Amino acid sequence: xxxxxxxxxxxxxxxxxxxxxxxxxxxxxxxxxxxxxxxxxxxxxxxxxxxxxxxxxxxxxxxxxxxxxxxxxxxxxxxxxxxxxxxxxxxxxxxxxxxxxxxxxxxxxxxxxxxxxxxxxxxxxxxxxxxxxxxxxxxxxxxxxxxxxxxxxxxxxxxxxxxxxxxxxxxxxxxxxxxxxxxxxxxxxxxxxxxxxxxxxxxxxxxxx
Amino acid sequence: xxxxxxxxxxxxxxxxxxxxxxxxxxxxxxxxxxxxxxxxxxxxxxxxxxxxxxxxxxxxxxxxxxxxxxxxxxxxxxxxxxxxxxxxxxxxxxxxxxxxxxxxxxxxxxxxxxxxxxxxxxxxxxxxxxxxxxxxxxxxxxxxxxxxxxxxxxxxxxxxxxxxxxxxxxxxxxxxxxxxxxxxxxxxxxxxxxxxxxxxxxxxxxxxx
Amino acid sequence: xxxxxxxxxxxxxxxxxxxxxxxxxxxxxxxxxxxxxxxxxxxxxxxxxxxxxxxxxxxxxxxxxxxxxxxxxxxxxxxxxxxxxxxxxxxxxxxxxxxxxxxxxxxxxxxxxxxxxxxxxxxxxxxxxxxxxxxxxxxxxxxxxxxxxxxxxxxxxxxxxxxxxxxxxxxxxxxxxxxxxxxxxxxxxxxxxxxxxxxxxxxxxxxxx
Numbered sequence: 001x002x003x004x005x006x007x008x009x010x011x012x013x014x015x016x017x018x019x020x021x022x023x024x025x026x027x028x029x030x031x032x033x034x035x036x037x038x039x040x041x042x043x044x045x046x047x048x049x050x051x052x053x054x055x056x057x058x059x060x061x062x063x064x065x066x067x068x069x070x071x072x073x074x075x076x077x078x079x080x081x082x083x084x085x086x087x088x089x090x091x092x093x094x095x096x097x098x099x100x101x102x103x104x105x106x107x108x109x110x111x112x113x114x115x116x117x118x119x120x121x122x123x124x125x126x127x128x129x130x131x132x133x134x135x136x137x138x139x140x141x142x143x144x145x146x147x148x149x150x151x152x153x154x155x156x157x158x159x160x161x162x163x164x165x166x167x168x169x170x171x172x173x174x175x176x177x178x179x180x181x182x183x184x185x186x187x188x189x190x191x192x193x194x195x196x197x198x199x200x201x202x203x204x205x206x207x208x209x
Numbered sequence: 210x211x212x213x214x215x216x217x218x219x220x221x222x223x224x225x226x227x228x229x230x231x232x233x234x235x236x237x238x239x240x241x242x243x244x245x246x247x248x249x250x251x252x253x254x255x256x257x258x259x260x261x262x263x264x265x266x267x268x269x270x271x272x273x274x275x276x277x278x279x280x281x282x283x284x285x286x287x288x289x290x291x292x293x294x295x296x297x298x299x300x301x302x303x304x305x306x307x308x309x310x311x312x313x314x315x316x317x318x319x320x321x322x323x324x325x326x327x328x329x330x331x332x333x334x335x336x337x338x339x340x341x342x343x344x345x346x347x348x349x350x351x352x353x354x355x356x357x358x359x360x361x362x363x364x365x366x367x368x369x370x371x372x373x374x375x376x377x378x379x380x381x382x383x384x385x386x387x388x389x390x391x392x393x394x395x396x397x398x399x400x401x402x403x404x405x406x407x408x409x410x411x412x413x414x415x416x417x418x
Numbered sequence: 419x420x421x422x423x424x425x426x427x428x429x430x431x432x433x434x435x436x437x438x439x440x441x442x443x444x445x446x447x448x449x450x451x452x453x454x455x456x457x458x459x460x461x462x463x464x465x466x467x468x469x470x471x472x473x474x475x476x477x478x479x480x481x482x483x484x485x486x487x488x489x490x491x492x493x494x495x496x497x498x499x500x501x502x503x504x505x506x507x508x509x510x511x512x513x514x515x516x517x518x519x520x521x522x523x524x525x526x527x528x529x530x531x532x533x534x535x536x537x538x539x540x541x542x543x544x545x546x547x548x549x550x551x552x553x554x555x556x557x558x559x560x561x562x563x564x565x566x567x568x569x570x571x572x573x574x575x576x577x578x579x580x581x582x583x584x585x586x587x588x589x590x591x592x593x594x595x596x597x598x599x600x601x602x603x604x605x606x607x608x609x610x611x612x613x614x615x616x617x618x619x620x621x622x623x624x625x626x627x
Contacts, residue, residue, distance in 0.1 A: 026619050029618035029619075030618060031572065031615060031616030031617065032572070032616050032617075032619075033571045033572040034570075034571060035619070037544070037548075037571050040541065048471065052261055052266075052470055052471070053257065053261070053266065053267060053268050053271065054266060054267050054271075055264070055266025055267055055268075055473075057470075057471065057472060057473025058471065058472050058473055058532065058534065059471050061538070062471065062472075062529075062534055062538050062542070063534075065535040065537060065538060068535075068537050068538060069537075082619055114267065116267065116272075117274040117277075119274060119277050119278075120270070120274060120277060123249065123277060126246070130246075134348075138347070138556070139552075139562065141561070143350070144348065151240065151242075152243075153243060153246050154240065154241070157242055197240060198240030198241050199241075200235070200238035200239060200240055201235050201238075201241075201244070201291055261470055261475075262470070262475065262476065262477050262480065263475060263476050263480075264473070264476055320480075323476065325476065325480055325481075326483040326486075328483060328486050328487075329479070329480050329483060329486060332458065332486060333480070335455070339455075343557075347556070352559070360449065361452075362451045362452060362455050363449065363450070363451040366451055406449060407449030407451070408449065408450075409444070409447040409448060409449055410444050410450075410453070410500060
């Protein structure tokens with residue numbers, strides 16, 4: 001595995017989602033291996049879905065043992081320093097956001113590398129970014145992140161859109177990675193800080209019950 | 210993508226499930242992108258599972274951008290005309306039923322095209338037909354459709370069985386598509402109208418608690 | 419399909435998980451086809467995930483019709499003799515445990531056969547062993563088995579670890595299968611009998627709410 005910015009981002013997203021998974025699992029009082037498993041599934045979920053949909057198998061974590069070690073080390077650190085992560089919800093939010101930003105971008109890039117249509121690459125990016133968190137929340141019996149009121153999926157769709165546009169403008173790839181990742185993370189930070197949400201659409205249900 | 214009846218049915222199922230997903234998402238008060246994502250996942254869920262299990266990757270919606278546009282347009286229309294769809298539950302039921310019927314048949318056909326055993330093709334059809342709705346309901350925190358009292362999976366297994374029998378009898382393919390899709394939809398309509406359900410089996414649990 | 423111990427174990431795990439799925443579905447008062455579908459998905463879930471991640475498609479149950487017949491027969495028997503399975507929770511636990519032990523080992527073996535790293539083979543084994551039960555519980559709206567207090571995933575990680583070590587020591591393959599399957603099952607039985615659990619890690623959440 002050569003050391004490109006793509007790989008660095010992939011590793012960063014893996015670490016961030018692993019921490020978010022470990023925190024969620026500790027919050028549910030799972031035991032040691034339960035924590036490791038939730039951390040693992042959260043960290044590899046998005047990338048695994050991306051690889052399976054594309055048909056790039058065995059999926060990437062199977063061919064790069066470094067991910068497994070990394071998740072193991074990060075989980076142990078998250079357990080040891082669990083009470084330094086003072087504010088659980090804030091920590092969970094922060095690491096989830098980093099993972100979201102980074103994985104969205106790796107998903108878009110994978111789509112473009114496979115010559116998929118830009119719109120489809122955006123969809124692949126959104127799925128790659130959100131799937132780990134959704135799986136974590138389903139397994140931990142929480143309301144999935146994509147449901148909470150603040151803009152979530154929207155952030156990653158906008159970041160993915162920026163990626164596709166900058167790619168068309170032939171901006172330097174590494175620069176695109178950094179800008180678009182920061183767009184996703186930035187939108188989430190601003191949106192949650194100021195409780196911004198898109199309007200929902202009211203349904204007047206006239207059914208009997 | 211040539212325009213065969215198979216493709217027309219696939220498009221019809223996609224549209225129907227997208228509407229059902231958009232309605233379910235609006236009912237949960239998701240924002241614009243949340244609605245789009247649930248519509249998208251519901252519409253492509255069954256076909257994606259089918260393609261992944263068969264090993265036909267990248268999965269079909271990735272190679273046919275038309276699906277993504279279609280889902281986008283349908284979702285916008287569902288939002289605009291949301292209050293014309295007067296009776297939410299009835300509308301949801303109707304579109305879910307059309308999607309179920311159509312996707313069951315595309316699943317069976319895919320199995321037969323890949324020379325899989327007829328029984329396995331029926332199983333593949335049932336999974337393709339039900340998976341989109343199951344995912345929609347899990348994400349929207351509803352009791353999955355396959356659990357509700359009225360006959361659901363049974364309808365699509367019977368339709369798939371009819372498909373396999375008619376195929377053995379070498380009936381014209383397009384005719385098979387239409388008859389079997391109507392069988393699934395017809396069974397669902399009758400069953401829900403008259404509240405028909407198969408008997409459940411009572412378990413006498415003699416455990417302590 | 420030649421008759422090796424690997425295949426016998428695979429069949430045994432399929433039968434055990436099918437029974438556990440049928441029991442869980444009857445407990446939820448699903449109708450005949452609902453019971454069959456939950457039995458089916460529980461039985462093939464782990465192996466399907468394993469095959470999809472590895473890229474071995476069409477997945478194995480599609481190429482071996484015997485699995486489908488087996489699940490059908492087992493489900494019918496489970497329904498007929500449902501009230502002989504006196505203690506539902508105990509029966510469910512027993513069959514789930516057998517399935518867990520057997521599928522963990524087939525997952526590790528598949529990883530090793532594909533020349534994957536031992537650590538990754540262990541992860542693949544743990545996923546293969548637990549996925550069927552997790553899917554069953556999610557579909558039946560139960561708390562997933564991996565969350566219950568007693569050691570669960572830990573048992574299958576320890577069994578998988580033993581497999582990898584014995585394989586390095588070049589112990590006879592069939593002997594490895596039997597020993598490691600018994601390790602997983604044995605740990606589960608002892609752990610549940612004596613209510614042994616690993617410590618959870620307490621999080622002091624200092625968030626506002």
